[in-house]
Amino acid sequence: MISQKAKYALRALSVLARAEAGEPLQISDIADRQKIPKKFLEQILLDLKRNGMVTSRRGKQGGYLLLRPAGDITYGEVLRLIDGPIAPLPCLSITAYRRCEDCAGESDCEVRHVFARVADETRAVLFSTTIADALTSPRAMIAIEGAV
Structure with missing residues (x-):
């Protein structure tokens, strides 16, 4: 199951992807459109900024915008950034592999297979x-929600 934070991050990125090119959106606008608590959204956008997905502009006409094209940001990348490893077992993690403590051997583990x-x-x-x-494809969203 994905965290609420990851869901909010994906929804915020979707709002930014729909924005006019080069037009930053303020945190309050994103929060209002997606019903995300503003303080929580600030933390999420800072994480996304530190990891090169969004950028911010200061000033009266400032706000957040995508740093990379929406077509270059995958759901997996966002989930891994926000929630950590994408694996149901620690021995299957690509980024944070850990041998299961109760496992006699990975090659013989039916659960792992x-x-x-x-x-x-x-x-x-x-x-x-x-x-x-x-x-562009509501079916993609349904497939993702069903897969996670």
């Missing part, structure tokens, strides 16, 4: 679906 397929399919969907894809 089944969940390896789940992890592979989930990653395939998440890392091939971009923010832009989700905006």
Whole structure:
């Protein structure tokens, strides 16, 4: 299950992707459109900024905008950034592998074999679906929600 923070991050990126090119959106506008608590959104946007997905402009006409095209930001990238590893078991994590403490051997573990397929399919969907894809295809969103 994804966290509320990850859901908000994806929704905020969707709003920014719909904005006019080069036109920054203020935090309050994004928060109002997506019903996201403003203080929480500030933290999320700072995380996204530190990781090169969004940028900010100061001043009266300032706000946030996408730093990279929406077609270059995948759901998997955002989820990994916000929630951490995308794996149902620690022994299946690509970025934070850890051997399961109660496992006698990965090659003989039936549970690992089944969940390896789940992890592979989930990653395939998440890392091939971009923010832009989700905006143009409601079915992409349904597939993602069903996969996670």
